[in-house]
Amino acid sequence: MPGIHDRGGWPDDSPIDRSEHQPLLWEQRTDALMRLLSSPEKGIIRVDELRRQIESLDPERYETYSYYQRWLTAIENLVIEKGIVTAEELDRRAAELEAQSAQTPPPP
């Protein structure tokens, strides 16, 4: 049984969604963080570690998450695993940002 990420020949008759996806800023941010952390100068996360985390996502998340949602989850898991930050720190700050944006009235 291949891993969830090993899609070649996976039974699938769904049409290819060829719509162009305009990148969102948080996706670019996620990508930028990964490339910085994996740069030779920093060497904090290896690309193979990112892959290990992505490939070990549970199948439901793997199949419903977008590409950069998989990435961000994987990077979070890695920095937590490496003891750089705690899950609580990340969750608390994300919740604060969420609350702040909820208070900001939408632009007129």
Next chain:
Amino acid sequence: MSLDQDDHERHDHEADPHAPNEHRGPDTDVWEHRAAALQEALVAKGLVTPDQVRAMIEDWESRTPALGARLIARAWTDPVFKARLLADAKSAARELLGIDPGVPELVALENTDRVHHVVVCTLCSCYPRAILGVPPAWYKGLAYRSRAIVEPRGVLREFGLELAPWVEVRVVDSTADMRYLVLPERPAGTERMSEQELAALVTRDSMIGVARAKEPIGVT
């Protein structure tokens, strides 16, 4: 947006831009805050700076299929360069574009009237990003990754490319260590075009192998 400089047919206009789908995933707003929280934490630990993040995002914006198109147009007009591109695409890219493709191996594959190459990454999303920009969403999507290697002709048909039955289809599966660039066939009727005009015919999709290069205007 600079990433999609081809005339790739768009058919996303009928969809609600905020509806979850494979390209956007669920709960988009939450992710924005999670990414910001991660960046703040890494900045607080002194591991990255906001300027470094900005520079990386600018680098993303600067990598477009126009870079790859220059390689193709040069190969169409200069047989010596073409031979070099097919023999060692990395050094050819360094020479013409002045950039390092930044991958362990880059292989250029020539499409002809007999052989047609298509690139996929069944495991994830490996792609010659330094010279083509970020891969399109469908390239990273599950349907393309699943289907391209078992029914490439059907997949190509979905992209509007019908290959003659005598054309051999070769699907190449990229890996982290080996990336591919398709050298599409030079369209007929382009003998008098300049290299720059030729480059404008080279689309992202033609360098992945799911389309041909564009026909010049006025030629059918």
